[in-house]
Amino acid sequence: MYDFEDLYRDIECAKRKGMHVEKIGKSYLGREIFAIHQGDMQGKQIFVQGAIHAREWITAKLLVTMMREYDGEVGVWCVPMSNPDGCMLTAYGIDSVKDQHIREFLTRLNPTGDYRYWKANCRGVDLNVNFNADWGKGRRNVTYPCSANYIGMFPESEVETKALVGFTKRIMPYATLSYHAKGRVIYQGYKEILPYQEVAREIADSAGYSLEESIGSAGGYKDWFVATTRRLGLTIEVGDDDCDITQLERDFGNMVGQNQYVLQILAKAKDIIL
Numbered sequence: 442m443y444d445f446e447d448l449y450r451d452i453e454c455a456k457r458k459g460m461h462v463e464k465i466g467k468s469y470l471g472r473e474i475f476a477i478h479q480g481d482m483q484g485k486q487i488f489v490q491g492a493i494h495a496r497e498w499i500t501a502k503l504l505v506t507m508m509r510e511y512d513g514e515v516g517v518w519c520v521p522m523s524n525p526d527g528c529m530l531t532a533y534g535i536d537s538v539k540d541q542h543i544r545e546f547l548t549r550l551n552p553t554g555d556y557r558y559w560k561a562n563c564r565g566v567d568l569n570v571n572f573n574a575d576w577g578k579g580r581r582n583v584t585y586p587c588s589a590n591y592i593g594m595f596p597e598s599e600v601e602t603k604a605l606v607g608f609t610k611r612i613m614p615y616a617t618l619s620y621h622a623k624g625r626v627i628y629q630g631y632k633e634i635l636p637y638q639e640v641a642r643e644i645a646d647s648a649g650y651s652l653e654e655s656i657g658s659a660g661g662y663k664d665w666f667v668a669t670t671r672r673l674g675l676t677i678e679v680g681d682d683d684c685d686i687t688q689l690e691r692d693f694g695n696m697v698g699q700n701q702y703v704l705q706i707l708a709k710a711k712d713i714i715l
C-alpha cells in the first residue's frame with residue numbers, strides 16, 4: 442500500500458534532500474496536491490503525473506522512486522498523486538472521510554463498503570474523463586456519480602482537474618507522461634494527432650511495453666494535453682495484466698526496472714520536441 446501519508450513522508454524527505462516542492466492545489470477534501478521538481482528550473486520542462494485513478498496508487502510510489510533516481514539536467518516536474526482523496530478511500534475505505542454528508546453520499550454510490558477498486562474522486566467523478574477534450578464523448582463515459590467513468594457536470598468541474606490544468610498551463614511542458622495501471626502498454630496521441638512517434642517508440646522499447654494509439658478515449662489528461670498543444674503526451678500503463686490491481690505491489694520491482702530510462706529518453710528528446 443502507498444497512501445497520502447506515505448507520500449507526505451516522502452515529500453518531507455525529498456525537501457530535506459534539497460528537492461524543490463510545490464503545492465499546486467487542494468483536493469475536494471482539502472488534501473494538498475504536491476508537485477516535486479528535479480533538474481534545471483529554467484528551460485524546457487517535462488511533466489509527469491500519476492494516481493489520478495484512486496486504485497492505481499502504485500503509480501505514485503513508482504513516480505516518487507523515479508524522481509529520486511533521476512539525475513539529469515533537464516527539468517522534470519512530477520505530481521505523484523493527482524487524486525489523494527481517492528487514494529485514501531481505496532486504502533482506508535469510508536473511515537478516510539470525516540464529513541458525514543460525504544460519507545452518506547459515497548455509501549449510497551457503493552453500499553458494499555469495499556473501495557479497493559474505486560477509481561474516482563470523493564464526488565464520484567472519474568478525473569481522467571473530466572478534461573476538456575471531446576468531453577463526454579468517450580466510449581465508456583457515464584453521466585452519474587459512481588466509482589469509475591463519470592465525466593462530471595462539465596469539463597474541469599473538479600478541483601483536482603483544475604489544479605492539473607492550471608499547473609500545466611503555467612509550466613508549459615514540452616512533453617507529459619500520465620501514469621496508470623495496468624497492462625504494460627503505452628497509449629500515444631489523440632485521434633489523428635500523433636506527435637513524435639519515434640520518441641514514443643524509443644520509450645516503449647526501453648520499457649518493453651507495447652505502443653498503441655488511443656482509440657475511443659476522450660476527456661483524459663493526455664487527450665487534453667495533446668489536443669491543445671500538439672506536443673508529446675503519453676499514457677503509460679504499468680503493471681502485470683495477470684495481477685489483480687490490489688496486488689500490484691508484487692510487481693513493483695519490475696515496474697521500476699522497466700521505467701528506469703523513460704525520463705532520460707524524454708530529456709534527450711528535448712531539442713527535437715518543439
Ligand SMILES: [Zn+2]
Pocket residue numbers: 494497569620621622
Ligand atoms: Zn487509470
